[in-house]
Amino acid sequence: MNWKPDIKGLIEPFTALKYLFKRPATITYPDVKRETPAGYRGFHVNDQVKCIGCGICEDICMNVAIDMVTPEEIKNPKNTSGLIPRVDYGRCCWCSLCTDVCPTKSLKLTPEYVLVTEDPNDFLYTVPEPKGDIQ
Amino acid sequence: MYKSNQLVKIFHGPQHPGITGNMSVELDLDAETIVNATTHVGYLHRGFEKLVERRTIPQAFTIVCRICVPAPAPNEANFARGIENLAGIEIPEKASWIRTMVLEMQRITAQFLWMAGQGGSLGLYVNPQWAVADRDFMLDLFEELTGGRVYHMYIYPGGVRRDLPDGFLDKLSALLDYYETRLPEYDRVFFNNAVFKKRAIGAGIVDPSTALKYGITGPVLRAAGYQKDVRKYAPYEKYSELEFDIPTATESDVYARAMVRREELVQSFRILRQIIQRMPKTGDYQVKLKNHHQFKIPTGETWVRTESARGEFAYYMASDGSEYLRRMQVKGPSMVHAMSLLETVLKGAQLADVAMIMNSLGTCPPEIER
Numbered sequence: 323m324n325w326k327p328d329i330k331g332l333i334e335p336f337t338a339l340k341y342l343f344k345r346p347a348t349i350t351y352p353d354v355k356r357e358t359p360a361g362y363r364g365f366h367v368n369d370q371v372k373c374i375g376c377g378i379c380e381d382i383c384m385n386v387a388i389d390m391v392t393p394e395e396i397k398n399p400k401n402t403s404g405l406i407p408r409v410d411y412g413r414c415c416w417c418s419l420c421t422d423v424c425p426t427k428s429l430k431l432t433p434e435y436v437l438v439t440e441d442p443n444d445f446l447y448t449v450p451e452p453k454g455d456i457q
Numbered sequence: 458m459y460k461s462n463q464l465v466k467i468f469h470g471p472q473h474p475g476i477t478g479n480m481s482v483e484l485d486l487d488a489e490t491i492v493n494a495t496t497h498v499g500y501l502h503r504g505f506e507k508l509v510e511r512r513t514i515p516q517a518f519t520i521v522c523r524i525c526v527p528a529p530a531p532n533e534a535n536f537a538r539g540i541e542n543l544a545g546i547e548i549p550e551k552a553s554w555i556r557t558m559v560l561e562m563q564r565i566t567a568q569f570l571w572m573a574g575q576g577g578s579l580g581l582y583v584n585p586q587w588a589v590a591d592r593d594f595m596l597d598l599f600e601e602l603t604g605g606r607v608y609h610m611y612i613y614p615g616g617v618r619r620d621l622p623d624g625f626l627d628k629l630s631a632l633l634d635y636y637e638t639r640l641p642e643y644d645r646v647f648f649n650n651a652v653f654k655k656r657a658i659g660a661g662i663v664d665p666s667t668a669l670k671y672g673i674t675g676p677v678l679r680a681a682g683y684q685k686d687v688r689k690y691a692p693y694e695k696y697s698e699l700e701f702d703i704p705t706a707t708e709s710d711v712y713a714r715a716m717v718r719r720e721e722l723v724q725s726f727r728i729l730r731q732i733i734q735r736m737p738k739t740g741d742y743q744v745k746l747k748n749h750h751q752f753k754i755p756t757g758e759t760w761v762r763t764e765s766a767r768g769e770f771a772y773y774m775a776s777d778g779s780e781y782l783r784r785m786q787v788k789g790p791s792m793v794h795a796m797s798l799l800e801t802v803l804k805g806a807q808l809a810d811v812a813m814i815m816n817s818l819g820t821c822p823p824e825i826e827r
């Protein structure tokens with residue numbers, strides 16, 4: 323084994339100390355929140371004016387995260403089944419296949435992704451109406 | 458070195474900070490020296506291969522990325538290319554370029570994750586902090602491109618799921634500029650670090666004469682002197698049109714593998730620069746598939762390979778004319794690296810080097826227990 327001291331290799335790692343005088347790369351969440359890109363796959367929204375209750379989203383979901391439930395009010399007269407999707411976020415993997423196959427594009431994913439709750443039933447999420455334009 | 462002649466059995470993992478996932482290594486120790494090592498897996502079995510057989514093609518595609526956490530994109534690419542081979546689908550030019558770009562971006566994130574683990578296994582904790590932070594900048598770009606940070610579910614049979622966002626290539630170019638300025642800092646803190654050199658040189662030597670017999674792939678094979686890379690000898694997507702070198706070493710120890718990976722990082726920057734230059738401005742990015750119940754694949758079988766940052770991912774896929782795959786078999790690098798090779802390499806090594814050697818071999822349990 324070579325016992326000749328590697329002076330350069332011993333001293334150079336200490337150059338990392340210069341970062342003590344630089345701003346941190348991290349942010350102080352939740353006081354500062356990072357901006358989520360427009361196309362992020364977060365929680366669902368469903369425009370019930372467009373939704374026809376076809377259930378294709380339920381059919382393609384391989385995690386059985388979507389089931390069709392009766393809403394308080396049917397907003398689309400073409401919704402012949404009278405049902406809208408409900409997502410179980412305990413099962414959803416945010417693959418976005420449901421939004422890909424949605425024939426009316428009423429179902430979309432939003433950049434919202436934070437859910438804090440003490441009630442496990444809150445993971446059963448009746449998909450709300452969108453607020454503003456969603457890409 | 459002290460030898461007690463009395464063996465002590467300890468389990469390294471599955472609850473151990475130095476383990477590279479949910480697996481364990483049973484070690485027979487004579488003082489600090491490992492006399493015998495046995496790999497135990499089974500903590501992570503999710504049955505990926507069987508799950509795929511019970512799902513239609515679009516449904517199955519969301520599972521394959523989960524076979525490897527550090528590098529999901531090579532799995533997605535393999536699955537997509539396999540289905541395209543079986544169904545006879547030609548993907549658009551732009552989709553192929555985007556796939557190549559995603560695969561290289563993925564290699565960079567995987568190299569940073571390896572760098573973090575390798576530094577952590579040696580107690581050089583500046584390196585993990587830096588590498589994970591720098592990997593996150595690439596994950597930000599993945600998030601913008603695909604909508605997901607780690608599991609992108611982006612490379613889809615027939616192309617990719619989304620087009621490039623506006624200004625994406627400029628952001629990627631700026632990030633590569635940043636990475637190139639960071640690499641000399643990593644050299645000073647990690648690659649040229651005297652502690653790393655002292656620990657890594659001569660440790661975890663893989664015998665080059667048995668490398669091919671074991672079926673070793675990736676940086677482990679290249680550090681043993683074999684210039685083998687799927688991107689060169691069986692090019693897929695746009696790799697045949699790109700210029701890049703395959704770095705090799707001959708020492709076949711932990712340090713040689715680290716330097717091969719470092720040079721591969723440089724080559725990934727080089728490849729991505731070329732892709733940014735040559736990315737088509739317009740064109741389709743996917744071929745629309747039929748409804749998932751009507752998308753039936755003709756009877757046939759195929760074998761596809763992709764080079765990930767840790768080695769070769771190969772998929773065998775067979776179809777029987779239905780909307781389901783009859784069989785899909787995954788062969789990842791860890792099956793060899795973490796089982797037969799690790800057990801051999803650990804014999805005679807020191808207990809403190811186990812985590813370093815495991816990380817250096819690029820072990821990842823999910824692909825063993827697929």
